[in-house]
Amino acid sequence: MIMNGKKGVILGVANNKSIAYGIAKACAAQGAKIAFTYLNDSLKKRVEPIAAEFDSEDLVYPCDVSNPDEIKALKVSLEKDLGQIDFIVHSIAFAPKEGLSGRFYDITKSAFDVAMDVSVYSLIEVTRELKPLMSENSSILTLTYYGGAKYIPNYNLMGIAKAALEMTTKYLAEDLGKDGIRVNAISAGPIKTLAAAGISDFRFMLKWNEAHSPLKKNVTTDEVGNSGMYLLSDLSSAVTGEIHYVDCGFNVMGMPAVEFNEE
Ligand code: NAD
Numbered sequence: 718m719i720m721n722g723k724k725g726v727i728l729g730v731a732n733n734k735s736i737a738y739g740i741a742k743a744c745a746a747q748g749a750k751i752a753f754t755y756l757n758d759s760l761k762k763r764v765e766p767i768a769a770e771f772d773s774e775d776l777v778y779p780c781d782v783s784n785p786d787e788i789k790a791l792k793v794s795l796e797k798d799l800g801q802i803d804f805i806v807h808s809i810a811f812a813p814k815e816g817l818s819g820r821f822y823d824i825t826k827s828a829f830d831v832a833m834d835v836s837v838y839s840l841i842e843v844t845r846e847l848k849p850l851m852s853e854n855s856s857i858l859t860l861t862y863y864g865g866a867k868y869i870p871n872y873n874l875m876g877i878a879k880a881a882l883e884m885t886t887k888y889l890a891e892d893l894g895k896d897g898i899r900v901n902a903i904s905a906g907p908i909k910t911l912a913a914a915g916i917s918d919f920r921f922m923l924k925w926n927e928a929h930s931p932l933k934k935n936v937t938t939d940e941v942g943n944s945g946m947y948l949l950s951d952l953s954s955a956v957t958g959e960i961h962y963v964d965c966g967f968n969v970m971g972m973p974a975v976e977f978n979e980e
Contacts (some may be wrong), residue, residue: 730960807839
């Protein structure tokens with residue numbers, strides 16, 4: 718199996734609809750040992766049974782990434798329980814609801830700061846804290862969306878956070894390449910998850926993507942999971958700094974193909 722002997726940590730499982738869950742499933746199916754984190758006590762109850770599904774009931778830790786002490790504590794726990802790790806999945810984003818609808822120029826500084834801290838800076842901080850545990854052939858993966866590259870209605874504040882996250886991926890890739898660590902992002906098509914529920918008119922986004930992507934469907938968490946597994950495994954040993962679209966091809970479309978009735 719492709720991930721035999723690999724150990725890693727996945728941050729960002731909220732439930733079995735989470736993209737992080739799809740990635741866990743694909744990695745576990747290929748033999749990886751996975752540690753999980755949860756944001757708060759109410760999510761702990763959801764994450765624990767998921768960890769048990771992957772024989773990881775002893776590898777579940779709290780980690781609110783806006784709290785540097787919890788990231789430091791995660792490092793201590795992982796070192797004790799796993800020793801070295803070979804991969805990190807950062808599948809985390811948050812923006813206050815007011816930043817996900819309405820006029821873009823109404824975004825407040827406090828909402829901006831929260832979104833950037835949780836959705837972008839956390840990738841840098843988690844990487845720095847866990848780096849001493851990372852093997853010299855390891856891989857970091859984060860999750861982004863097309864709204865960080867092009868305008869998407871209502872994505873607003875998260876759009877600029879994703880643009881910053883994509884550049885963070887590239888700068889980290891250059892910095893950590895000399896240590897044998899690869900850093901990539903998957904730009905996933907829209908999927909109905911807890912986080913997506915915060916975006917206004919999300920259902921329209923799903924319909925639009927399905928109608929206008931070359932594959933004429935929406936992507937599933939299993940499909941993102943399989944691509945994630947590839948980027949975390951040695952199959953992608955020469956791939957770093959990449960923003961890899963897993964979106965049924967939606968991003969290549971400059972204009973939807975329509976038939977004109979020429980009269
Ligand atoms: P999700 O709600 O299942 O996952 C988001 C996770 O972020 C949750 O587990 C939540 O607990 C965690 N989180 C939020 N604030 C946190 C904090 N302070 N500390 C630690 N964890 C925190 O939704 P998802 O769609 O699976 O989102 C995962 C990632 O995928 C996000 O980065 C999201 O932007 C990205 N993404 C989602 C879509 C989509 O359409 N669902 C598309 C492209 C990219």
